[in-house]
Amino acid sequence: MGNTFKSNANLTFSIVAYKNYDQIINAVYSINKFTADFDKEIIIVDNTESEFLNTYSQEIDQLKAIDNVTLIQNKSNLGFGRANNIALKKAQGKYFVICNPDVLLIENSFNKILPYMEENPEIGAVIPKLIDQHHKIEPVYRRNLTLYDVFIRYFHPFNMFSKRRAYHTMQDKDYSKPFQVPFGQGSFIVIRTELMKKLNGFDERYFMYVEDADLCRRINQVSKLEFYPYTSVVHLWGKGSHKNSKLMKWHVQAMIKYFKKWGF
Template sequence: MITASIVAYHTPINELSNLLECVIKSSIDKLYLIDNSSNDSLRDVGNLSSKIVYIHSANLGFGHGHNLAIKKAIEFGAQYHVVINPDIYWDGDVIESLATYLDNHQNCGLVMPKVLYPNGNIQYLCKLLPTPLNLFGRRFLPFKELQRKIDEHYELHFTGYNKEMEVPSLSGCFMFLRVDVLKKVGIFDERYFMYAEDLDLCRRIGEVSRTMFYPEVSVYHAYEKGSYKNKKLLKYHICSVIKYFNKWGWIFDKKRTQKNKECLVKLIN
């Protein structure tokens, strides 16, 4: 049993159409569309397929929205749950391939496929656990060449993104999750209104199971980098990053050091 969730916020229906078509054609049994908008203009989406469950919610954040769906998924008896951004779409049997992957790798709690821009270029979404320099420096460090080198290391560019690998931080744009692992570690931390909640959850999953990148299948992501364009989103981003480091440690974070070292040793050797 596979469930999935999308959190929308005044998302135009035409921007959801590609994803909804993919979901309806896939082996996903139930899609929870959580609408955080101030109105319910997306309600009719629930009529497109018996798979789609529309839920209108107060806007209490990205994580809160997906948590509503994950709780429903647990009640539904789902084995796997997929967290999907509204601007994702794919070709072929992506869901089926990732379900088979988890079927065959019982020690894996989260798997992410290769994520591409619509033009086919790779999105570098496999990352080490971040230091403050990684998350603040990429926005505010004036030395762009230095920042580029830091990013290339942090985002593991040297791997080529062409092999299966265990990665401590995977993007929340597409998270294929084992529900039994979520029952162990908990769901999204709702203290993060938006941003860093995926990093936090991935890190908690990584403490009890493997978090894997599987490039044999891919999805497309019309990545907007909203916080680079919108000051309100930038504020959310900064607040979430501060909450993350307050929770896990700023300079002194032994688990981060150990996890990143283990990751790099495996990938380099």
């Protein structure tokens, strides 16, 4: 099925960089290894500030040397959503792949995902099985954010409110079958480019964090975001905002904007 699907399965991968070039090089190599059947472009939008670029000149040159890579250097940090939207404006592929730098393909996932989306036009976006380096599925499929869930996540030990945590991360679902996802973490989402453009991409009022929750909610208003269990992608999840006060501040600011927009 993958071979007959090749001619109309153009892919645009959008990767946002911020000093993490080695990680991105690994991601790009994995993409090229496992998407040889498909016409594709990889757009890397670099938010690294200009004063740091010389430090990473070798890695940047290595990225520029890869044939299907387009590197756009903003020379300032414009935020995650805005950077992805820059890639969206240039996207030529039928499918737009939001891809974090810490993602690795481990199989030809698109030979499965794209035919499935073609056969199910009501599905506007797909998030596959995201697994960690130990091949354990990550809790990145969630119900819509509520203030209650945010409070539990940040202000209570993990052994408290376990039933509510399990509900929010959709542990009651059968992960052997597809199901609709209200909020899928934006580490790796395959969305129809036409739909992404119709939605005007990410809401740029979010500098970083929660823009994926907002996007998923808007996808589900007009189409359907679905968990697709029949292929896996490795996600080396860092959970940076839990370790860095500046990132935590951005996370809180994003939450405030989200709840002002969508309600509590």
